[in-house]
Amino acid sequence: MDTKNYFRILITTLSIVLIAFSYITKSESPDSHLISRFQQYLQINTAQPNPNYKPAADFILSQAKSIGLDVQVLEYVKSKPVILLTWQGKEKYLPSILLNSHIDVVPAEKEKWVHDPFLAHKDSNGDIYARGSQDMKCVGLQYLEALRNLKNRGFVPRRTIHASFVPDEEIGGHDGAEMFVGSKDFESLNVGVVLDEGLASPDENYRVFYGERSPWWLVIKAVGAPGHGSKLYDNSAMENLLKSVETIMKFRAAQFDLVKAGLAAEGEVISVNPVFMKAGTPTPTGFVMNLQPSEAEAGFDIRVSPGTNAESLEKRIAEEWAPASRNMTFQLKQKKPIKNKLGLPFMTIANHSNPWWTLLEAAILKVGGKLHKPEIFPAATDACFVRDHGVPAFGFSPMANTPILLHDHNEFLNEAEYLKGVGVYEAIIESYASYTEAVVDRDSLSEL
Numbered sequence: 001m002d003t004k005n006y007f008r009i010l011i012t013t014l015s016i017v018l019i020a021f022s023y024i025t026k027s028e029s030p031d032s033h034l035i036s037r038f039q040q041y042l043q044i045n046t047a048q049p050n051p052n053y054k055p056a057a058d059f060i061l062s063q064a065k066s067i068g069l070d071v072q073v074l075e076y077v078k079s080k081p082v083i084l085l086t087w088q089g090k091e092k093y094l095p096s097i098l099l100n101s102h103i104d105v106v107p108a109e110k111e112k113w114v115h116d117p118f119l120a121h122k123d124s125n126g127d128i129y130a131r132g133s134q135d136m137k138c139v140g141l142q143y144l145e146a147l148r149n150l151k152n153r154g155f156v157p158r159r160t161i162h163a164s165f166v167p168d169e170e171i172g173g174h175d176g177a178e179m180f181v182g183s184k185d186f187e188s189l190n191v192g193v194v195l196d197e198g199l200a201s202p203d204e205n206y207r208v209f210y211g212e213r214s215p216w217w218l219v220i221k222a223v224g225a226p227g228h229g230s231k232l233y234d235n236s237a238m239e240n241l242l243k244s245v246e247t248i249m250k251f252r253a254a255q256f257d258l259v260k261a262g263l264a265a266e267g268e269v270i271s272v273n274p275v276f277m278k279a280g281t282p283t284p285t286g287f288v289m290n291l292q293p294s295e296a297e298a299g300f301d302i303r304v305s306p307g308t309n310a311e312s313l314e315k316r317i318a319e320e321w322a323p324a325s326r327n328m329t330f331q332l333k334q335k336k337p338i339k340n341k342l343g344l345p346f347m348t349i350a351n352h353s354n355p356w357w358t359l360l361e362a363a364i365l366k367v368g369g370k371l372h373k374p375e376i377f378p379a380a381t382d383a384c385f386v387r388d389h390g391v392p393a394f395g396f397s398p399m400a401n402t403p404i405l406l407h408d409h410n411e412f413l414n415e416a417e418y419l420k421g422v423g424v425y426e427a428i429i430e431s432y433a434s435y436t437e438a439v440v441d442r443d444s445l446s447e448l
């Protein structure tokens, strides 16, 4: 072969290799489709107080149809759709599995974000920035991608699998999950176990939640004789209120100390945080400074851990935090019960006496996931409505190595973590839907 020919062949070969390479890199991998579907869902602005439920519902329905799931749109409250997707199992008498997620997100202050919260921009690290990327549009679409993969693999579920997409979780869930779970529709699903949202984990271990604290919103009010700003006298409204604030803040510090010392997890203590104080006589530019007011108020967000004795906490509020003897009154603006309708705490058993726990843990470990000890969720989620009916529920959002940014600026999730989560759900759903051992008496799975 002469040199000229040699070079011609070399160049031809090289260009073929280059063309093939550019073709491979340009052609979209299945993963890029998953990511772009996630971005599409994130780009639909479902922020409270004006969530665009219609386009979000249309998107979910089109995904469900492309996967081959049965679809139902339940509208307990006008323009607030609950979307119920179903993959019928072979053994219809077995209790079903419900994968729940909420469609709405909290608002975002666009100017404080590095990327527009509704563009779902992916940066060079693969971090996808969007409101809802952690809470909890990720989970909703991961369920769907897992179901799609299982269908494509020819998996045949023994148990029926449902996925629900519900509105309004971020404003209490009353027109969403609460209506749905209280309906005949829900009853007819014969749900055996529910998966709902959890939290990101900054380390490599996933977090699972088996219960949550009950919100109590307390407002205390003091009254007392008004007086000149220069006068020293006992029992002014301000003095009475501040005595209470001091007592409450001491209680707060004691609870927080348990967490700081590692003696209790965040969800196991009663958190009390002051959220407003209201007193004084206003002027156009501020407050009257030489007058001690006759009324003063303060508000506290209290989160009561499931083990708490509600009566003794209420007694503490009445006798120490807002004593009538100090001219004080109180009001609980919200007081979610600590026990459910069956008289049980809002907790699902998270040990090997509950097969749903055993299966969940095993499925996560099987695909290489690691787990923290199960925890009490520090705030409220839709899972409280199903636990209220005695249905076991676990809060789980598969996001390890991820800072906790729900409701924060610059909420993001890395694409690799998202894709890993799809695999985790595939393993869990496959295991749950294949489980046909004893039909577990679900009411026994709440803690006594």
Ligand SMILES: *[C@@H]1O[C@H](CO)[C@@H](O)[C@H](O)[C@H]1NC(C)=O
Pocket: 223, 224, 225, 234, 235, 236, 240, 325, 326, 327
């Ligand atoms: C309660 O309020 C009244 C008048 O508003 C006042 O005279 C009295 O001293 C107050 N008592 C206490 C214990 O604060």
Ligand SMILES: *[C@@H]1O[C@H](CO)[C@@H](O)[C@H](O)[C@H]1NC(C)=O
Pocket: 349, 350, 351, 352, 353, 447, 448
């Ligand atoms: C599981 O947890 C429940 C409730 O906390 C407890 O009563 C039971 O003894 C535990 N069982 C096992 C096997 O650890």
Ligand SMILES: [Zn+2]
Pocket: 102, 135, 136, 169, 197
């Ligand atoms: Zn959420």
